[in-house]
Amino acid sequence: xxxxxxxxxxxxxxxxxxxxxxxxxxxxxxxxxxxxxxxxxxxxxxxxxxxxxxxxxxxxxxxxxxxxxxxxxxxxxxxxxxxxxxxxxxxxxxxxxxxxxxxxxxxxxxxxxx
Amino acid sequence: xxxxxxxxxxxxxxxxxxxxxxxxxxxxxxxxxxxxxxxxxxxxxxxxxxxxxxxxxxxxxxxxxxxxxxxxxxxxxxxxxxxxxxxxxxxxxxxxxxxxxxxxxxxxxxxxx
Numbered sequence: 550x551x552x553x554x555x556x557x558x559x560x561x562x563x564x565x566x567x568x569x570x571x572x573x574x575x576x577x578x579x580x581x582x583x584x585x586x587x588x589x590x591x592x593x594x595x596x597x598x599x600x601x602x603x604x605x606x607x608x609x610x611x612x613x614x615x616x617x618x619x620x621x622x623x624x625x626x627x628x629x630x631x632x633x634x635x636x637x638x639x640x641x642x643x644x645x646x647x648x649x650x651x652x653x654x655x656x657x658x659x660x661x662x663x
Numbered sequence: 664x665x666x667x668x669x670x671x672x673x674x675x676x677x678x679x680x681x682x683x684x685x686x687x688x689x690x691x692x693x694x695x696x697x698x699x700x701x702x703x704x705x706x707x708x709x710x711x712x713x714x715x716x717x718x719x720x721x722x723x724x725x726x727x728x729x730x731x732x733x734x735x736x737x738x739x740x741x742x743x744x745x746x747x748x749x750x751x752x753x754x755x756x757x758x759x760x761x762x763x764x765x766x767x768x769x770x771x772x773x774x775x776x
Contacts, residue, residue: 650711651696
């Protein structure tokens with residue numbers, strides 16, 4: 550069965566600090582997709598990134614970067630120079646073999662204080 | 664392009680009643696998925712519809728059902744509501760059945776009393 554673990558329940562940082570959110574996954578499938586979503590207090594899940602299992606290139610988008618390592622089954626997310634607006638719950642997700650359903654981790658609540 | 668819309672945004676129902684939630688996907692998206700979010704269980708997949716057919720279903724009792732219309736709009740229904748059904752119900756649409764990004768709506772907050 551597929552499983553996504555986000556061991557960090559809550560993280561609190563001061564503005565401008567860098568922060569890394571961990572995500573470890575389990576799957577027996579060779580083809581799968583990994584996702585990160587952000588859920589601000591408003592409640593709407595915002596898509597951040599998708600990665601397929603064959604693409605281990607790290608990705609950087611502005612202050613966001615992602616480190617995908619199949620060898621350790623991890624897909625970590627780093628926010629550089631955090632801002633108060635980054636405060637949200639961040640979810641890592643793994644797609645099922647059918648590709649139609651997302652298995653979400655429990656989420657990491659990030660609080661960035663001024 | 665307008666995003667995913669869900670109505671109503673908030674709903675209060677009594678145990679034993681039934682409820683219908685509505686979701687309008689992004690224009691051109693034909694896949695609609697539903698998720699339940701609770702503090703205890705987190706985000707759980709309910710079902711996915713594509714071309715008016717349920718293609719995939721999560722581990723929920725038969726009280727949870729849904730449908731999709733020819734314009735891709737979707738509804739989900741929960742019958743015989745239980746207190747544990749109180750949750751945020753999120754709808755997501757995708758242009759590429761699940762392998763692509765799923766775009767979520769703001770959700771419907773259901774409270775069962």
